[in-house]
Amino acid sequence: MVNIDEAIIARLESYGELFEILVDPDLAADFKNPEKDSIAIEDVLAVEEIFKDAKKGDKASEDSMNKVFDNTDTLEVATTILEKGHIQLTAKQKRDMQEEKRRMVINKIARESINPQSGLPHPVKRIENAMEESKVKIDPFKSIDEQVKIALKAIKVKIPIRFEKVRMAVRLPGNVAGNAFSGISHFGEIVNEEWQQDGSWIAIIEMAGGLQDQFILKMNELSGGKAETKLIK
Numbered sequence: 001m002v003n004i005d006e007a008i009i010a011r012l013e014s015y016g017e018l019f020e021i022l023v024d025p026d027l028a029a030d031f032k033n034p035e036k037d038s039i040a041i042e043d044v045l046a047v048e049e050i051f052k053d054a055k056k057g058d059k060a061s062e063d064s065m066n067k068v069f070d071n072t073d074t075l076e077v078a079t080t081i082l083e084k085g086h087i088q089l090t091a092k093q094k095r096d097m098q099e100e101k102r103r104m105v106i107n108k109i110a111r112e113s114i115n116p117q118s119g120l121p122h123p124v125k126r127i128e129n130a131m132e133e134s135k136v137k138i139d140p141f142k143s144i145d146e147q148v149k150i151a152l153k154a155i156k157v158k159i160p161i162r163f164e165k166v167r168m169a170v171r172l173p174g175n176v177a178g179n180a181f182s183g184i185s186h187f188g189e190i191v192n193e194e195w196q197q198d199g200s201w202i203a204i205i206e207m208a209g210g211l212q213d214q215f216i217l218k219m220n221e222l223s224g225g226k227a228e229t230k231l232i233k
Helices: 025-032 062-069 074-084 091-112 124-133 144-155 174-185 209-223
Strands: 008-014 017-023 051-053 165-172 188-195 201-208 228-232
Touching: 008 025, 008 074, 017 025, 017 062, 017 074, 025 074, 025 091, 062 074, 091 124, 091 144, 091 209, 124 144, 165 174, 165 209, 174 188, 174 201, 174 209, 201 209, 209 228
Parallel strands: none
Antiparallel strands: 008 017, 017 051, 165 201, 165 228, 188 201
């Protein structure tokens, strides 16, 4: 269980009632993060109690819990408090979480978007700069997909950008094609494939537009530089 001296307060106010729990600061943040693996509420709590004032040690009454949660089970009530309430994060915690989420948002945009003027991916740094110039705010508790939509809308006024699927053709020597399947599936879906009379293998793969450069590098790596790739317009 969490050291109570290092715990912070998670708080929920509803129907004129206040409820508080003592939680591990890092685990509580992970618990609320939709991109993190699930964490048991028992591991998050410093003490399995619901308080009306955690600093004074005053416990919440069963009547008040029934009134708000229609439940008096400590773990279930604590889960609701964490999911719907607010955590008193330290300034450093919030900065670290925002930076991690910002990096994930930038990488997803870079992976799935293209410059519609050229049909090519934007460099990560260009997207990062556009987000800074647009003053995009990152919420450490909102999902990546939700914040990608917000960021994409904001940076469109700075750079030409859109999410788009592309199709890449690849030709590989027959002796490496078999080993390349797992590497190719990481990028997208094989929509067509064919073995040639010379023993080579050709395929068309549909993928997120921002993966083009990575795909070309990977195919050359798998084939010892013998891969032929082409963007299909």
